[in-house]
Amino acid sequence: MSLGEFELIERYFSRPVSRAALGVGDDCALLAPRPGMQLAVSSDLLVEGRHFLSTVAPDRLGHKALAVNLSDLAACGAEPLAFTLSLSLPRADPEWLEGFAAGLFALADAHGCELVGGDTTRGPLVLNLTVFGEVPAGQALLRSGARAGDDLYVSGTLGDARLALEVFRGTLTVPSGDFERVRTAMERPTPRVALGQALRGIATGAVDLSDGLVGDLGHVLRRSGVGATLWADALPRSAALRALPLRWQHLCTLAGGDDYELLFSAPAAQRAAVQDAAARCGVGVTRIGQIDAEPGLRCVDAEGQALDLQVRAFDHFHSS
Template identity: 50%
Template sequence: MNERPETNPLGEFDLIERFFKRPLSNSNPQILLGIGDDCALISCSAKDQPGALAISTDMLIEGRHFLPGADPGLLGHKALAVNLSDLAAMGATPTAFTLAIAMPEAKAEWLEDFSNGLLKIANHYHCPLIGGDTTAGPLTISITVFGRVNHTQALQRSNAQLGDDIWISGTVGDARLALGAIRQEWLLTPAEMALVAPRMHAPTPRIVLGQKLLGIAHAAVDVSDGLLGDLSHILKMSQVGAEIEIDQIPRSDTLSEQALERQRLCTLMGGDDYELCFTAPRVHRKTIQSLAKELDLNLTKIGVITPPTPSLMILLDDSGQILPAEESQHYLNSFDHFKTAT
């Protein structure tokens, strides 16, 4: 990125006004007051969207969640996408978000690219920026997103039922495959990297899928820290177990061409895919298959909810054999911010 010299340093309120403040859209009447006051105001009485206010916060820190020198436009996209993915996992409809950002210095070119990426995805999902804060410091991006969902249908992690099918949307593992190539854990050709890198840098939150699953699915989680690790949150909170057919987990053609061990590592332990893993009664199988066609999105059954088991879940290979306990436990070790090295 070419640096353009700044004639005048940007102040806090100058950069908010220039890069982040936008007129409120009439398409979202729930937003009563946005950027510019001590608080934003959101109406909680929308007649066409009864229920609860869904709230989620995520923080991205340079060197921990993204690489130094990351493309600011893609970073702006991802910063909001990961929060919208949390709303998708609850079946919530986006309402608005706030942004708190710390930067070593306020560079206009970086801020222009970042805000363009951020506000483009915000506009796509009708989720306006309504407030936040800026300060000087190590590059840190914190977003809080708000949505609405009928609380009687919300896809809570604690609601998986015995006999439920376990489903996953799209494909998983490409983001981890790209990260491994960046870390030089393995080699990918430029063509392969071009195919998988967008999954890492510009994920797609499955908002519409989450909305469509209301009344169909029992529980859901977005795959941010690894499929099995994230699924374990559902199992623990629902006090159930699971059987997973690990080689039925959908993966891209690029990942399918890798060695089997690498495929399993990426699909079972890799994060940053932001697909939805959900459970639903068997009676809804045809409905879910029809939904996949409607959305033009692969929805794949990968297992079933079982009574609780000491190992939390049983992993089966493509021949139906149970993986050894030590190998299964290895795959259950998903990313943890305080245990996993950057």
């Protein structure tokens, strides 16, 4: 079966819009942000074999492609509004497209995020999504807002996606029930969209964890002009990860990548407000350290002993 580009768009990717002024099918989509709102924009490129394995089910890939972008909106405290999808495909396979669209639109609908445009072409399997969200002017959570003395928090648990990757790579083995759970963490991350919005006015700085805690925290510290102390043994992690040697626990939590949790700072006076916001959103948040005036990142264990940070950010140009 061969589908042309326009038939393909029509069949799988043309849906009416209600929030955008104009959706798929013209030269441009038209968005009309509400008065007083700024438009938050983020774009992520996903390449087969680098950002996802060729074994991933198409519905999970559809979910993940949008989830990683919604996670960027969450880190800014923005409400999702719309997205564009660019899709390069080796072939137009209806079964694959149906699965991909199902996973993509299930997550989009859950967040009221409308597909408004994009592009399709034949080529290597590559996806690019650009997402748009609204945030009240001046209220976006930024990487530059962390202040010395602030508490440091993370949502959910860390390291399961990396653990799953290591199992796929054959460097680790875990019981099969655990494998399904960590594989789901890797393939079907949950963007913390409600939490990000709930933290507006409470958190001072935020970032979403895509490249690993140490690397992403580094962006916050650099842009905020501060340092931090991390409590390695306080990092929240699943039972599956806790069953592994401590060395692996540290690697997966500190340098895991693909966590899509929120890392944020907030003044100590906001501790109750942080926990209230998290409870309202049904997401766990854990205090994992503090922001220091002294530059640099220090990592200590439960006894206060310094850990050697021989871990680094996941870098798509350095790692293999």
